[in-house]
Amino acid sequence: MTDSPYERLRAEAEEGHVEEVIVSVPDLQGRLQGSRLSVPYFLDEAAEQGFGACVYLLASDVEMGTGSGYAIDAWQSGFGDFVLRPDPATLRTLPWDPGTALVLADAVWPSGEPVEVAPRQILRTQLDRLAERGLTAFAGTELEFLIFRGSYRQAWDRRYQGLETATTYNVDYSLQGLAEIEPVVRRIRREMVRAGLNMETARGECHAGQYEIVFRYDEAMTTCDNHVVFKNGAKQIAAQEGVALTFMPKYDEGEGNSCHIHLSLRGKDGSAVLADPAAEDGMSELMRHFVAGQLACLPDFALLMAPNINSYKRLQPGAFAPTGITWGQDNRTCPVRVVGSGHSLRIEHRVPGGDANPYLAVAAAVAAGLYGIENGLDVPAPHTANALADPSVPRLPSTLTEALHRWENSEIAAKVFGEAVVGHYAQAARTELAAFETAVTDWERVRGFERL
Template structure:
C-alpha cells in the first residue's frame, strides 16, 4: 500500500495482514529533525490517534545535542520536565519503505489544556498560512536540498573526528553523467524509496562539490512540502546508514561548495488562480517586472524589507554563515533579480509557474521556519504595498553597493531579537525562544577549541 492511501481506517487492516506492526509518532523539533516514539498499532489507533500521545516538552527546547536549560519560552529545566500532547495529523501517515513494518505520522504539539504550542515549528508555519488564507491566498512551495555522500559510515566518520573522509565522487560532477559509479547505487535507493513513501520526484543530478548530489521533489502545498522535506532528510540518513555510508546536509563541510536549500514559492488564489502573474501583461514584453502582478511586486519587495531581520529563521547555525561568504556562490546581499542566481531572491517562471526562488537557506534550515519567514515577509510587503526596487542585472555577489545580509550568527541574532517587525508578526514568545536557541549555539561554539586553533597556535605561539 502506498503512503498516500494509508489512513487511520486502512492502518488496522494493514496491521491485521502483518504488513504494519508499529507507528512512529514524531514532532519536528527546532532544528527540523523528527523526534518521537514507536507505538504498537492497536495502542496508536485505540488511544493516541484519538487522544494524542504524551511526550516530554523539552523536545521543543533543546540544542542539536539535546541539551536544554533556562531562557527558552518552554522552560523544561525549571518546571519539572512535564509533557505536552502530540496530536497526529492523519494527512501525514505513511509507510516507511526503509523501515519494513513501520508507519510514520507527524504530530502537532499542544498543551494539556488543548492550546497549541506556539513555538513549535509546524505551528509557526501554520499561523502564517492561516493568515494567508484569510486573504484568500494559498502558498505552494518546493525545496531543493543538496547533500554530500561519503564512502565512510557514520561510525567511521565519528571515530575519525570527521577527518579524512572519502567523498563518493572525486571531482565536480555538476550535471555529469559519468563519474557517479560510487554514488549512484545509494542515491538510486534513496530516490526509489522516497517515491514509494509518497514523494513525487522531479529531477536528480550530481553537483559541484565532490560527493555532492541533489534530488528535487515536486512542489506542493507549503505545509506538505515541509513535511516531505523533514521526511526526506530523516530517511536519506537512515538509508545511508543501512548501506554503511554517511550523508550530510551541513551547509559548509569544508572550503568547497556548500549545501543549499533553495525554496521555490508561489501564491495562488483559493480558486487556483495565478495571482502572482498579471494576465494583462505579456510575459514576453520588455521590462524587468514583465508578467508580474502588483501583488507579486509587493510580495517580492516584502522579502527584501524583511530579509535581514528574518535571516535567523533561514540560517540558524554558526556553520550556516560559512556558506554565506563572498565567493561561495551563495547570496551575501539583499536584492532581487529576474533569473539571476547571484541574488538571494530570484524571480523565475511565467503564468502559473511564476514564483520566487529564495536562495539564502542552506541544508541545515528548518523548512517550517524558513517557509514561514518567506510567507510572512511577502505578506508584510502586500499589506504595506511596498514598492519594488529595480532588479539587479549584474553579479550581486561582487557588487559592493548591494546591502549586506547578516554575516554571522551573532549579527543575525541581534537583528532578530531587536526586530519590532519579527515581534509583531511572530510574537514575543517565538522571538525569544529562537533567540535563545541561537545564543545556545554561540555559547557552545565559543567554549570549544577548534582544529584551526590548534594548527595555528600549538607550535607557533
C-alpha cells in the same frame, strides 16, 4: 469515511504489513523526535487522544541540551509533557524501515492550546494569515547533500577528519561520474517515492560527492512535512548502505549544501495571483509587493533561514551563495530570484542552507511577503548583473551573532511572529553561540600549537 488513513493502517496491520507507528514531532532543528507505538495502541488511543512527550523536545539544542531562556522552561516545569496530536494526512509507511509507519504530530498543551513555538505551528500561523486574504502558498525545497565513503560511526571515530568523498571530482550535471554513488542515491530516490514523495529531478552537484534530489512542489505544509521525512530517511538509508551523508551548509572550503525554497501563491479559485500577462515582466502588483517584502525583511528574518554558526560559512564572499539583499529575474547571484511564468511564476529563496528548518524558513518567506503586501511596499528595479560582485548591494547578516541581533531587536518579527517565538529562537541562537565560543577548534590548534 471508508478509506481514511487510519482505516488503511488497520487493514495493513491486519495483513501483517505494519507492526509499529512512529509518532513524531519536528524539533527546533527540523529533526524528527518521537516514539514507536504498537498499531493497536495507536489506533485505539493515541490517534484520537494524542501521545505524551517531554516538553524539552521543543526547547533543546543539537546536543539535546536544554535550560532557561526558552519560552518553554523544561526545568521549571519538572520536565513535564505536552501532547503530540497526530496529523492523519502525514501518515505513511517507511520502505527503509519495514513494518513501520510514520505520522507527524502537532504539539499541544494539555488544555488543547497549540504550542506556539513549535515549528509546524509557526508555519501554520503564517499560512492562516494568508488564508484570511484568500491565498494559499505552494512551496518546493531543493536539498543538496554530500556523500562519503565509510559509515557514520567511522566518521565519528575520525572526528570527521580526512573523510573520503564518494566521487573524486565535480560531478555537476555529470552522467559519467556518478557510478560510485548511484546505488545509494537510486535507493534513496525510489524509497522516497514509495513513501509518498513525488520526485521531479536528481543530479550530481559541484562538490565532489555532492548530489541533489528535487521533489515536486505542493501546499507549503505538505512540502515541509515531506522535507523532514526525506532528510531523516536519507540518513537512515545511508547508514544501512554503510556510507555517510551530510546536509550541513559548509563541510569544508568547497561548495556548500543549499536548500533553495521555491514559493508561489494562488487564489481560492486556484488563480495565478502573482502573474499578470499584461505586465511587461509578467508580474502582478501583488507579486511586486511580495518580492519587496522579502527584501525588507531579509536582515531581520535571516535567523530563521540560517540558524547555525555553520550557516554563515556558506554565506560568504567567494561562495556561490547570496551575500547581498537584492532580487533579479532568473539571476542566481541574488538571494531572491524570480523565475517561471503564469501559474509557475514564483520566487526562489536562495539563502537557506541544508541545515534550515523548512517550517521556519517557509514561514519567514510567507511572513515577509505578507509584510510587503500589507504595507504596499514598492519593489526596486531587478538586479541584472552579478550581485555577488557588486559592492553597492546591501549585505545580509554575515554571522549568527549579527543575525541574532537583528532578530531579537526586530519590530517586524515581534509583530508577525510574537514575542514568545522571537525570544524562543533567540535563545536557541544564543545557546549555539555559547557552545561554539567555549570550543577549541582544529583551526586554532593548527594555527597556534607550535607557532604561537
